[in-house]
Amino acid sequence: MAKPDDVPILIRRTHEERILATLRESGPLTRAELERRIGLSRTTLSDITSVLLRRGAIVERRPEEGPRGRGRPAVRLALDPASGQFLGVDLGHRRVQVAVVNAANEVIASGERAYIPEMSWSERLEVVFGLIDDATAATGVRLGALEGIGFGVPGPLGSAFGDESRVPPRWQGTRRDKVVALIRERVAERFEAPLVLDNNTRFAALGEAVWGPSLDTDSLLYIRLSDGVGGGVVAGSRLVVGSLGTAGELGHITVDPRGARCWCGKQGCLETVASAPAIRARVAEGAAEKMVVREAGAATGRVLAAASTVMDPTEVVVAGEVLRYRGFLDAVRTAFEHEVLPTGVRTRLRASTLSEQAGALGAIAAAFHRSPLLVGYASWATSPVRVADRLPA
Amino acid sequence: MAKPDDVPILIRRTHEERILATLRESGPLTRAELERRIGLSRTTLSDITSVLLRRGAIVERRPEEGPRGRGRPAVRLALDPASGQFLGVDLGHRRVQVAVVNAANEVIASGERAYIPEMSWSERLEVVFGLIDDATAATGVRLGALEGIGFGVPGPLGSAFGDESRVPPRWQGTRRDKVVALIRERVAERFEAPLVLDNNTRFAALGEAVWGPSLDTDSLLYIRLSDGVGGGVVAGSRLVVGSLGTAGELGHITVDPRGARCWCGKQGCLETVASAPAIRARVAEGAAEKMVVREAGAATGRVLAAASTVMDPTEVVVAGEVLRYRGFLDAVRTAFEHEVLPTGVRTRLRASTLSEQAGALGAIAAAFHRSPLLVGYASWATSPVRVADRLPA
Numbered sequence: 001m002a003k004p005d006d007v008p009i010l011i012r013r014t015h016e017e018r019i020l021a022t023l024r025e026s027g028p029l030t031r032a033e034l035e036r037r038i039g040l041s042r043t044t045l046s047d048i049t050s051v052l053l054r055r056g057a058i059v060e061r062r063p064e065e066g067p068r069g070r071g072r073p074a075v076r077l078a079l080d081p082a083s084g085q086f087l088g089v090d091l092g093h094r095r096v097q098v099a100v101v102n103a104a105n106e107v108i109a110s111g112e113r114a115y116i117p118e119m120s121w122s123e124r125l126e127v128v129f130g131l132i133d134d135a136t137a138a139t140g141v142r143l144g145a146l147e148g149i150g151f152g153v154p155g156p157l158g159s160a161f162g163d164e165s166r167v168p169p170r171w172q173g174t175r176r177d178k179v180v181a182l183i184r185e186r187v188a189e190r191f192e193a194p195l196v197l198d199n200n201t202r203f204a205a206l207g208e209a210v211w212g213p214s215l216d217t218d219s220l221l222y223i224r225l226s227d228g229v230g231g232g233v234v235a236g237s238r239l240v241v242g243s244l245g246t247a248g249e250l251g252h253i254t255v256d257p258r259g260a261r262c263w264c265g266k267q268g269c270l271e272t273v274a275s276a277p278a279i280r281a282r283v284a285e286g287a288a289e290k291m292v293v294r295e296a297g298a299a300t301g302r303v304l305a306a307a308s309t310v311m312d313p314t315e316v317v318v319a320g321e322v323l324r325y326r327g328f329l330d331a332v333r334t335a336f337e338h339e340v341l342p343t344g345v346r347t348r349l350r351a352s353t354l355s356e357q358a359g360a361l362g363a364i365a366a367a368f369h370r371s372p373l374l375v376g377y378a379s380w381a382t383s384p385v386r387v388a389d390r391l392p393a
Numbered sequence: 394m395a396k397p398d399d400v401p402i403l404i405r406r407t408h409e410e411r412i413l414a415t416l417r418e419s420g421p422l423t424r425a426e427l428e429r430r431i432g433l434s435r436t437t438l439s440d441i442t443s444v445l446l447r448r449g450a451i452v453e454r455r456p457e458e459g460p461r462g463r464g465r466p467a468v469r470l471a472l473d474p475a476s477g478q479f480l481g482v483d484l485g486h487r488r489v490q491v492a493v494v495n496a497a498n499e500v501i502a503s504g505e506r507a508y509i510p511e512m513s514w515s516e517r518l519e520v521v522f523g524l525i526d527d528a529t530a531a532t533g534v535r536l537g538a539l540e541g542i543g544f545g546v547p548g549p550l551g552s553a554f555g556d557e558s559r560v561p562p563r564w565q566g567t568r569r570d571k572v573v574a575l576i577r578e579r580v581a582e583r584f585e586a587p588l589v590l591d592n593n594t595r596f597a598a599l600g601e602a603v604w605g606p607s608l609d610t611d612s613l614l615y616i617r618l619s620d621g622v623g624g625g626v627v628a629g630s631r632l633v634v635g636s637l638g639t640a641g642e643l644g645h646i647t648v649d650p651r652g653a654r655c656w657c658g659k660q661g662c663l664e665t666v667a668s669a670p671a672i673r674a675r676v677a678e679g680a681a682e683k684m685v686v687r688e689a690g691a692a693t694g695r696v697l698a699a700a701s702t703v704m705d706p707t708e709v710v711v712a713g714e715v716l717r718y719r720g721f722l723d724a725v726r727t728a729f730e731h732e733v734l735p736t737g738v739r740t741r742l743r744a745s746t747l748s749e750q751a752g753a754l755g756a757i758a759a760a761f762h763r764s765p766l767l768v769g770y771a772s773w774a775t776s777p778v779r780v781a782d783r784l785p786a
Contacts (some may be wrong), residue, residue: 250703313636
């Protein structure tokens with residue numbers, strides 16, 4: 001039986017756990033920020049954090065050179081950075097991004113490298129491992145406390161797919177049973193930490209939700225327009241995977257039923273109009289760039305408006321190479337606001353602030369697996385369902 | 394400290410709770426069905442259910458007249474039906490549906506009544522209460538064990554909306570602060586049970602997911618085409634509400650940018666093409682019904698394909714009055730399959746099997762609040778957020 005004296009200790013434990021969990025999810029925070037997040041009184045918080053500091057579970061981070069004359073910049077509290085590391089890999093069609101964070105959620109190494117799309121998966125993995133070695137060597141990081149690895153790959157995780165003859169060739173090419181097995185095998189040869197695999201654009205959506213400027217995003221619609229057009233959905237405070245792992249494939253929503261043939265087998269998909277290669281091709285054919293970009297933006301805005309009417313997200317995030325075209329985001333916004341459900345509240349539509357790093361950071365968030373957005377996620381991502389398990393014969 | 398003897402008792406408790414929870418969610422099940430759902434051995438299950446039967450927590454249901462000559466039909470186990478009741482109300486634009494279930498998840502009273510759209514909310518509530526009285530009297534049900542009430546109302550729950558001048562008049566007319574207060578007050582005058590309020594079409598989507606033919610649906614896209622066109626989304630094993638409560642408003646996705654003006658303020662919404670009044674109006678103007686219905690079905694199929702590409706649901710359910718038009722569902726299916734993401738797996742698209750009762754049954758599921766689809770749901774539905782709490786000024 002608990003003695004009366006035990007109760008404060010139990011409560012203290014709960015508070016400690018909440019503080020550690022908050023720092024784990026959000027990275028370093030000032031005491032004032034912690035106070036607001038957790039809702040403890042200043043006295044209780046200070047009492048508990050000093051115990052945690054004494055124990056070495058957390059550390060104080062002095063701000064580097066703060067802006068002068070605006071009062072002393074506040075000290076931040078962080079988890080002991082040495083207590084864990086997470087590695088994120090975003091394996092795109094033409095380049096790979098890696099990032100390493102420590103337990104305090106600080107990026108301690110990162111890098112990017114291009115490869116040619118003709119490379120085999122095996123060759124790409126060699127590029128990835130070389131990049132990890134170089135990026136960590138550059139900042140003197142040793143991956144001695146690796147606790148998890150997230151690996152994003154392009155295209156849906158196809159092991160849940162059905163009749164192979166009906167799956168578009170580009171997805172067959174990256175079909176997952178073999179690729180997943182290969183990645184697992186090679187990663188296991190080099191690292192001991194558990195591996196989480198998923199679509200790289202879905203990871204980027206998760207990265208925006210977890211690492212983006214809005215804290216506690218419980219619903220988000222994400223689109224990335226580069227070589228291809230992909231996306232991801234956070235809804236009901238969950239990263240949505242979908243029944244076959246294809247949730248968020250916004251690039252394959254039809255925008256012109258009489259439009260160009262898409263590699264997916266359909267006609268007039270958003271990707272045939274608004275990917276970087278599609279825009280370049282039309283300009284090369286002699287169309288005015290300004291008009292091509294405006295039309296691509298308008299088509300993207302219409303797709304985002306339709307998807308927002310389905311999901312009613314808190315924010316809509318646009319990312320990718322195509323954002324470099326002047327006027328593109330404005331055209332997206334105009335079409336979006338024209339076609340989105342009128343509710344009297346403007347849905348926040350913004351450009352990504354994480355840009356190319358979103359995928360690697362999202363992969364880390366998935367490997368980290370402590371975001372509430374990931375409840376119920378692991379079982380799918382770590383051991384993809386097979387279609388035979390899910391559907392009647 | 395637990396004695397060694399205690400351990401089997403603890404395990405037994407867990408098994409008991411799982412059995413009760415399963416019967417609570419699914420309604421009466423045979424022993425074989427329970428065995429499959431829970432994964433206990435026949436011996437353990439039989440051991441535990443006999444204790445539950447002896448204690449009166451569950452009862453045996455003998456099948457009424459089974460088909461002859463096909464073996465003895467199996468006895469089903471159910472929660473003691475007298476241990477609780479739940480009331481569901483689907484308050485549509487022109488009619489109200491009510492249903493009452495007992496704790497065994499059996500519908501013990503139900504009914505429907507039309508009213509004229511010009512009626513005030515106060516008058517509509519009188520119709521609702523009269524219908525509840527008549528429906529329960531007809532089957533001799535006394536609402537003595539009422540544990541929860543679910544109330545579905547048309548249109549989004551507007552208390553989260555913003556600038557009133559930008560909200561379409563039809564939604565202003567059913568704006569919720571006043572309507573919600575009125576319903577709460579009148580219901581509290583008559584019943585003591587807690588009340589859950591939400592959009593009636595969202596409840597219908599929940600009803601299809603919980604009461605429909607597919608057990609354990611973790612993702613579902615629902616559309617109802619009657620006086621208006623609404624819908625609902627279950628994704629990531631959650632009923633999706635959205636940031637302002639408008640998730641699933643599929644009727645206001647644009648299908649023709651140069652189409653007719655919609656009451657919502659936009660142009661060419663699905664509702665302007667595929668609601669029952671829209672179809673009737675075009676036929677009255679002299680268009681061939683077959684063509685009008687085919688076009689309405691095609692537009693609906695395109696919207697469902699786009700929404701499915703966003704969500705990747707396990708199934709897509711079509712409901713409402715418009716299904717009565719011959720050829721409508723076929724036209725939906727053709728357009729849907731033409732534009733949905735090719736994955737080699739056919740997304741199950743089907744007509745609702747619950748038809749008009751889905752909304753009331755979904756409202757019950759929400760009041761019941763024991764479906765895993767409703768984790769994280771209550772706080773929103775029982776005390777809607779205000780826009781001022783959510784958005785920066």
